[in-house]
Amino acid sequence: MKWVTVILLKDKASKKREGVYCMDIQTRKISNVKHNTVIRESLVAIKKDWQLYSLLFLPIIYYIIFKYGPMYGNIIAFRKFVPGGPAYGVEWVGLKYFNLFIKDPAFWGIFANTLKISVLSLVIGFPFPIIFALLLNELTNMKFKKFIQTVSYLPHFLSMVIVAGMIQQLLEPSGVINAAIKAFGGNAISFLNEPSWFRTIYVSSGIWQGMGWGAILYLASLSGISMELYEAAKIDGANRWKQTIHVTIPGIMPTIIILLILNIGGLATVGFEKVLLLYNPLTYSTADVISTYLYRLGIESNNFSYATAIGLFEAVIGLVLVSSANLISRKYSETSLW
C-alpha cells in the first residue's frame, strides 16, 4: 500500500495546519490517525544539527546530578529530620513546620521587613550601576576611564565585616556624620539604634558597595554596540544626548531587562551577613529579616526541617516573581528569560 503524507489546512488564508495524515495514493482515502509530526520533525532536526545538541550533553548531565540530585533533601520540610539520622528524615510530619511559621505572627512582620528591604534595594539601587556605566561611557580619556572603573569596584571586595565596621564608625554619635550635623546646629542621631534609619543605611551602603561591580555587565554590553549606529545617528543630526536615548539605551536594554527579571526573582531573600553585622535588638522591628531570624532562633544549625520549610516558601515566592516578571517582559518587550 503506497501512501503519501498530506497536510490538511485549517483554513487556506492563514495556512495554519490542522494536522498531518496519511493518504492512500490509490484510494485517496485519508487515514484517521494524525502523524505525530512534532516528534518526527524534532528528531529530524536534531539529527541534522547533531553537533549543536551534542554540546548540551555534559551540561545537562551536570545539572541532573549536581543540581537535581540533591533536591530530594527538600523532603525534610515535610518529614522530621533528626541530626545524625537519615538525610530524608525519620517520620512524616506533613505541614507541621509550615504551620509553625505561617501561624507565627512574628514571622509575617519579619517577612514584610525582608520584602521591604529588598524591594527598596531594587527600586533605588537598580538604576545606579546603569547610570554609572553610561557616565563612564562618556569619558574620552581612556586611562582615566580605566582608573575609575578599577577603583569603583574595590568596595565589592571588602569583606562585609570591614564594611560594617566602617559604617559603625561613620555613624556613631561621636563620628564624622554626627560631627557635621552638630556643626549645622542639629543634635547627634544614634543612627544604628534607630529602626527608622536602618533601611536607608542598608540600601545606601549597598549602592556604594555594588555600583562599580554592577556596572561591569553594562559596560560589556555597551562595548557590543556597533559604531555604525552612532555614525548613522550623527548623520541624522542627533547630539550626544539624543544618541544616548536612541542608540545606547536601546542597545543595552536586553541586558537591563534580563538583570531586572533576575533580580526580581531574588526579592524574597535578603543577605544574612550584612544585616547580622549592622542590626541590634533596638532595630529588630525594621532590620530583622528571615535569615537572621532563623539564625537567632538557633534553628539554622540543628532544626534543618524548619529551615528547609522556610527555604521552600522563599523559593516558591521567588519562582512566582520571576515567572510573572518574565511574562510581563515577554508581552511588552522582545527580551525575556524564556
Next chain:
Amino acid sequence: MNKKLKKLIMCTVMVTLCASAFVGCGSKKDTAKTDAKVKDTGTFLANTTFKSDEPLEFNMLYSDAPNYPYQKDWLLFKEITKRTNVTLKLTTSPASDYSQKRSLLISTGDAPLIMPKTYPGQEVPFIASGAILPISDYVSQMPNYMKKVKEWGLEGDLKSLMQKDGKYYVLPGLHEKPVQDYSYIIRTDIFDKYKIKVPTSYDELYEATKTIKAAEPNIIPWTDRYEFQNTLNLAAPTFGAIAGWGYGEGTKYTDSKTDKFVFSPVTSEYKDMLTYFNKLVKEKLLDPQSFTQSEDQAVQKFVNGKSYIISGNSQSITSLTETMNSTIGKDKYKISKILDPAGPKGSVLAGNHLENGIMFSSKAKDNPNFNQMLHFVDWLWYSDEGQELSKWGVEGTTYTKENGVRKLTSDVTFQTLNPTGTKDLRKQYGFSGGVFAYGGSQDLYLSMLSPADVAFQTAVDKTMTILPQAPPVLFSSDEREEANLISKPLTDYVNQMSLKFMVGNQSLDTNWDDYVNQCKTKGSDKLVDMTNKVYQETKSTLNK
C-alpha cells in the same frame, strides 16, 4: 500547553528520582565492617602513664584558632605520640565555624571519634538520633576522671548534664574551683584622684560614677562592651535574677525549699536590676551606646581617656595596657580589675565547676580499640601528668619545675609571662591551646597566672558565694523542641524590651505591666509550667 507541562513535570520527577536514588543511598562504608570485638586491655590505673602496646590512631576533630594556627610538627603532638604510642588523626576546622562543621559531620554520619570543645548543651540536638555516645556508661574506664570528680565533690554538678535517660553525653572539663575571670576594669588613678574608694557593691559603683560625673561633667564614666551581656551576667545573680550570658531560657530555679522554676524576666528582682541600670543611663553615668556598640568603639573610648570603667578580664588588662602606654602615657594612668561587686542579694556568683568537654561518636564503641581510646582520653585530659603536658609542655624544653613551682624557660613566652622570649608556647609548640588545656586543679590553674590575677582569683574564692547549680530539667527531644519554639522568640522579646527599659525608650513605671502581659501572651507561663511539670515528673531520675 497542558500536555507539555505534564510531560515536563513527569520528566523532571523521574529524573530527580533516579538521581536521588543514586545520591541518597548513603553507602556508609564503615558500618561495622569489622566483627572484631572490642579489645579488653585490662584496668588502667590513675596516675600512671597510658602507653599502648601497638601504635594506635584515633580520628579527632580539631578547632583551629587563628591566633595560634595549627602546625603539623608541634611538639605537643610529637610528645603525645612518644609517651602513649597514639597518633591523633585530625580533621581540622577553622575555629570560626567549628560548631557548624561538627554539626554537619555528625548529621551526615561522618563524625570523628573524638570531638572536643563541646560546651554542655551543645551535645543535646544529636542525642535523639543515637549518633552520640552516652559517655556516662563508660566512665568506669576513666580512673583519673572519676578520681577528680570524687576529690572535688562534683557528682552534683555532673547531674546538670543528665538527659532524660539518666545518662550524660558530654565528658565535661572539670575545675577544682569555679573560675571567674570577667569583671570590671577601672581607672584606679582617676578613682584615687577623686578620693573614691574601690567600689565593692553596685550601690557604691553608682556613687562612684556620680562623684566622677560631678567633677567631670562632660565625661560619661562607664561605657561597656560585649553588648552588655557580660555586665548583665555578672549583675543579675546579685540582684536575684538571670540575664546576659547566663540567661539560658529565662527559667530560674528558686531554691531547694520551694523547689520550682520561675520566669526571671518578669520578676521584681529583674525589674530592680533594670531600674538600676536605667538610673545610671538617665543620670548620664552609663553610656547608652554600651548596649549596641562594637567592641572596638567601646575600647577606643576607654583607651583615649573618654571613659573610666569597662568590662574585661585578665587578658584585657594586658592588651589595654599595651595601647594605653602610648595613648595616655606610661606612668600617667593605672588600671585594675575590681572584684565583682555585690548586689542586693549579696556577693554571689553563678559559677560553674564544669566547662567545655568532649563528645564521642557512638561508633566509637564498635571500634576494637575502644577501651584504649577511653584510657587515652582519660590520661591526656584528666590525669595530672596529661594536663601538665598540655598546659606547660615538656619539662626541660619549655618549662622547669622546682619545689613544685613551675616556670617557663627563659626563651619561651606566653601572654604576660617572659615577654622577651622569642618562642611562643602556643604558636611554636602547641601547648596551652584551648583544645587540650583547660580545667584542672586550682594549683595548675593558678600556676600560669600573673600575681595580680592570682590575687584576684583568691579574693573571689574567699569573699564570693557560689550559687548552687540549678537541677536539670530532663526534657525529651519532642518536649525540648516544643519548649524551644516558645523560648527562643520569647528570649528575643525579652532582650529587646530589657534594652529599651535600660536605655529609657520604654518606661519602667508605665510600660512594665504591658511587658509582663506580652511575655505571658508569648508563652512565658506555658514555658514555666512545662518546665515545672517535666521537672517534677523526672526528679526521681536525678537521685539515681
Next chain:
Amino acid sequence: MAKQSRQYKVFQVFNVILLLLIVIITLYPFIYVVSQSFSAEKYIIAGKVNLFPKGFNINTYMVIMKEKYFWVGYKNTVLYTVFGTLISLAMSTLLAYPLSKKRLVGKKLLMPFVIFTMFFNGGLIPNYLLIRNLGMRNTIWSIIIPGAISTYNLIIMKSFFEGIPNELEEAAAVDGSSTYRTLISIILPLSMPIMATMTLFYAVGNWNNWFGPFLYFDSKDQFPVTLYLRNIISGAQQSSVSSGSDADELAQIGATIKSATIVLTVLPILCIYPFIQKYFVTGVMIGSVKG
C-alpha cells in the same frame, strides 16, 4: 550646533567631577584598610588611624608571610580558581550557546529546567552526601564541579549570544563550517566582552569560595587562603556572642593582621580586571544589534 557641543562640554566637566567624587568614596575604605595594615596596633585600637598609617611598619606582613599555611592556602586558592574558572567557562558556554538558538528543539523545556534550579536546591546535607558518595571529598573536584555552572551567569551569557546576528552563522554554514568550528572561530571571538566578564565573575566567585572547602576538606593542607582569612576575621566578630575562654582567643587577633590579610587576599583578584578590560572594545560587532 556650537551651543549643543558647548552644553556637552559642560556636561563632560561635571561628569568628571562627579566621577572623581565617586572615586574618593570608593577608594577611601580601601586606603583605610591598607593604612591599617601598615600601622602599629596601638594606634588602631585608639582609633587614630584614619587615612595615613601611624607607626609605619611592615611587621605584620612579615609575620604573615612567615606563616606556612598562608602560602599553602594561596597556592590552593590559585589552583582552585584557575581550574574552576576554566571548567565553568567551558560548561557555561556549552550550555548557553545552544540555548541561544531559536531553533533549538526542547528549548521550551530546557529553560524552565535550568531556571528552576536557581530557586530550589537540596540543602546542605544532601549536597554533602552526594559529594561524599561520589568519592569527591578531599579532592579538588568537590570545589570546582558542584559550582561549575551558575544559572545566573548562564542566563546572562545566553542573552549575549542571542545578540549575535544569525546571518553570520548562516554565512558560515553556507561555507561548510561545522557547528563546532563556527562556535570556536566565529562566535567566541565576537563574544570577547561577555567571555571576559564571565571569566571575571567565575574567577572572583571561585577565589572567594570558602564554604565549599570548609565543607569538604578535612586537612589544613587543602584549605584556600580565604578560609584562613575568614577564620581570622569572623572569629573576632563572634567573640561577643560566645562567652568563656573562646571569646578571648578569637578576639586577640590584631586589627593589623586582619587588614593585612585582607589586602593580601584581595590584591591578586583586583589585578585581573585591568587585563580583562582590554576585551571591552567597542565596535567589535558587525551589523546591528537587536532593539
